[in-house]
Amino acid sequence: MxxxxxxxxxxxxxxxxxxxxxxxxxxxxxxxxxxxxxxxxxxxxxxxxxxxxxxxxxxxxxxxxxxxxxxxxxxxxxxxxxxxxxxxxxxxxxxxxxxxxxxxxxxxxxxxxxxxxxxxxxxxxxxxxxxxxxxxxxxxxxxxxxxxxxxxxxxxxxxxxxxxxxxxxxxxxxxxxxxxxxxxxSGIPNGEKARVRQEYAAGRIGRAELLEAEAASYHxxxxxxxxxxxxxxxxxxxxxxxxxxxxxxxxxxxxxxxxxxxxxxxxxxxxxxxxxxxxxxxxxxxxxxxxxxxxxxxxxxxxxxxxxxxxxxxxxxxxxxxxxxxxxxxxxxxxxxxxxxxxxxxxxxxxxxxxxxxxxxxxxxxxxxxxxxxxxxxxxxxxxxxxxxxxxxxxxxxxGPKQSLDLDVLRPADRPFARDGGLKVLNGPLGTGVIKVSAVADEHRVVTAPAVVFDDQADFLTAFQDGELDGRDLVAVIRYQGPAANGMPELHKLTPALGVLQDRGQKVAIVTDGRMSGASGKVPAAIHVTPEAALDGPLARLRDGDLLTVDADAGRLDLTGVDLASRTPQGRAPQGEEWAGTGRELFAAFRATVGAADTGASVFPSYGAPRQEVPVVQAV
Incomplete structure (x- = not known):
């Protein structure tokens, strides 16, 4: 044995x-x-x-x-x-x-x-x-x-x-x-599906072509x-x-x-x-x-x-x-x-x-x-x-088989694609998050760039479509996306736009207290960041231009030269009537009691730790 x-x-x-x-x-x-x-x-x-x-x-x-x-x-x-x-x-x-x-x-x-x-x-x-x-x-x-x-x-x-x-x-x-x-x-190849999505994000094809590809994939x-x-x-x-x-x-x-x-x-x-x-x-x-x-x-x-x-x-x-x-x-x-x-x-x-x-x-x-x-x-x-x-x-x-029938897809433990696992935990002055590294190329695993801060994924997409993100390295911060803020939706729609920027030669990464699930791929994405912005986590105090580092190799989520303790939070989660519609108003009790991401993001009291005052940390 x-x-x-x-x-x-x-x-x-x-x-x-x-x-x-x-x-x-x-x-x-x-x-x-x-x-x-x-x-x-x-x-x-x-x-x-x-x-x-x-x-x-x-x-x-x-x-x-x-x-x-x-x-x-x-x-x-x-x-x-x-x-x-x-x-x-x-x-x-x-x-x-x-x-x-x-x-x-x-x-x-x-x-x-x-x-x-x-x-x-x-x-x-x-x-x-x-x-x-x-x-x-x-x-x-x-x-x-x-x-x-x-x-x-x-x-x-x-x-x-x-x-x-x-x-x-x-x-x-x-x-x-x-x-x-x-x-x-299997439908159309996944690489073709990803290519069509990026073509649509870049404005080179229309909705009809995109829908045709999606329908051939999910068929x-x-x-x-x-x-x-x-x-x-x-x-x-x-x-x-x-x-x-x-x-x-x-x-x-x-x-x-x-x-x-x-x-x-x-x-x-x-x-x-x-x-x-x-x-x-x-x-x-x-x-x-x-x-x-x-x-x-x-x-x-x-x-x-x-x-x-x-x-x-x-x-x-x-x-x-x-x-x-x-x-x-x-x-x-x-x-x-x-x-x-x-x-x-x-x-x-x-x-x-x-x-x-x-x-x-x-x-x-x-x-x-x-x-x-x-x-x-x-x-x-x-x-x-x-x-x-x-x-x-x-x-x-x-x-069952004792050897892989396709080493491009599945490998034995003594001949891995990488010596470490597909996920890593990130720590630093911005909190704790996770990153999926299994699809991130070595040259993209460490990104240091100025922050561009958004309180909603729609604002990021508008900035992308208007060309405001072109020609510069950046770390996109999408905050107020945690479980207490708005239920922690997945942010899949960001992936094609981020991929376009990366393919243009820009250094890009994303930091968010939201989710991206299996959609987090070739662009480094620090997700599930806790404490979340809605609970006065450090992300709430970030500003455009703050120098951030997402380091998947060292497991760090760093901020350079900024005293967060001297700042007041900016932005906010949706409130009041902004929650009306699509049944969201029925989940107010969930948003008020949900635990943190690292304790399971659950509303059941035995799962999530009670909320506490979130200390504001200063960058090293």
């Missing part, structure tokens, strides 16, 4: 020690819930009758007793989002498969599912991050009826999977299986094929042991996809108490599994959103994960994947090159993952080096 890397071991030990009290309290609640529920057998007659009133006669008879497990299906289906459209037919298929496996299943509830790609640059984007916690609460409502012995959770995209998982962890005594739907088949049912938060979710659920091995990136509408969906239902039935292999989700999501997820995120160059989601997920399981943990792991976890926007390939190419099975294999061999973990497939992460296959119509798992 390969010896665990000492840094991985040290980080895991520190996380475990730091989390001892919280984890013990969480497991105590799980144990109490397991002892008193699910309470289907103890519900009063009227309660139970309500619970099966709409069921068919065989299901009613089964639900009267306690011998058959009843599985809750919680779905994020809607037919507007390509990633979630395949879930339309899943409940019926899952129910039938559960019955064949000896159980019963009911659709317990639905959760909202919004798309950041649709809401980019629109007011609705300001609800996106908060939707994660709404989904967690919706999941809890769905599971709250004491009718269930396990759960099947249907979700794919950005906030949906983290929200489902946070909600499920509140019912840690329930065995839980996540059921993916898979990515759409069918299934997850978008670039490696943003949605596909990062899928990879992390598999490495956490909550998907069946090899199931994340099988395309919708295929025989293998259908067989894997049936198998997920069957496995969920088997791991209930009545199924004989009781495996509650609390036993799966432990400190070692959380560290595994961090390593997989770093090695694959996954979405920066998970610097918040993983922290929030960990806290839902009583585990305290910090950005410093991610930073220490990133120093020793090599970058092994080049998936767009970190390279030209998409997730279908990654899957064909060896995919998650090979990634887990090479990380295990390098001692960078814990193998001694529980999963829905059984004990040991080695199970996730196997691949599903259909042989004569029967689903089997076979040994």
């Amino acid at each position: 390969t010896r665990l890397h000492p840094v991985v071991a040290e980080v895991t030990q520190r996380v475990t020690e730091r989390s001892a009290a919280g984890r013990a309290a969480y497991l105590g609640r799980v144990e109490a819930a397991a002892g008193t529920g699910p309470a289907r057998g103890r519900l009063a007659c009227a309660n139970l009758a309500h619970g099966f009133a709409a069921s068919d006669a065989p299901s009613k008879q089964a639900l009267r007793g306690r011998t058959k497990p009843n599985l809750a299906i919680v779905t994020s289906y809607n037919d507007m989002l390509s990633a979630h459209q395949p879930f339309e037919t899943y409940p019926r298929q899952l129910k039938q498969s559960v019955v064949r496996a000896g159980g019963i299943a009911q659709v317990a509830g639905g959760v909202p599912a919004m798309c950041d790609g649709i809401t980019q640059g629109r007011d609705g984007m300001q609800l996106s991050l908060f939707s994660r916690d709404v989904i967690a609460m919706s999941t809890a409502v769905a599971l709250s009826h004491d009718m269930f012995d396990g759960a099947l959770l249907l979700g794919v995209c950005d906030k949906i999977v983290p929200g489902l998982l946070i909600g499920a962890l509140s019912f840690g005594h329930l065995p839980t299986v996540f059921v993916p739907a898979g990515p759409m088949t 069918s049912a299934g997850t978008c094929t670039f490696y943003g938060t949605a596909n990062s979710n899928q990879l992390l659920m598999e490495v956490l042991g909550l998907h069946l091995p090899g199931s994340s990136f099988v395309n919708p509408g295929t025989e293998l996809r259908e067989a894997l969906t049936d198998a997920a239902a069957r496995r969920a039935t088997e791991i209930t108490r009545q199924g004989g292999e009781y495996t509650p989700i609390a036993d799966i999501v432990d400190e070692r599994a959380v560290v595994n997820a961090c390593v997989a995120l770093l090695a694959s160059g996954g979405s920066t959103n998970h610097t918040m989601h993983l922290v929030a997920i960990a806290r839902a399981a009583g585990i305290t994960l910090t950005w410093d943990d991610l930073s220490e792991l990133s120093a020793v976890v090599p970058s092994l994947c080049r998936i767009y926007p970190n390279g030209p390939a998409d997730v279908n190419h990654f899957h064909a090159a060896g995919g998650i099975g090979f990634l887990v294999h090479t990380l295990l061999r390098a001692g960078l993952l814990h193998d001694d973990v529980q999963t829905i497939a059984g004990h040991g992460l080695w199970r996730y080096t196997t691949e599903p296959r259909l042989r004569g119509g029967e689903l089997t798992w076979e040994e």
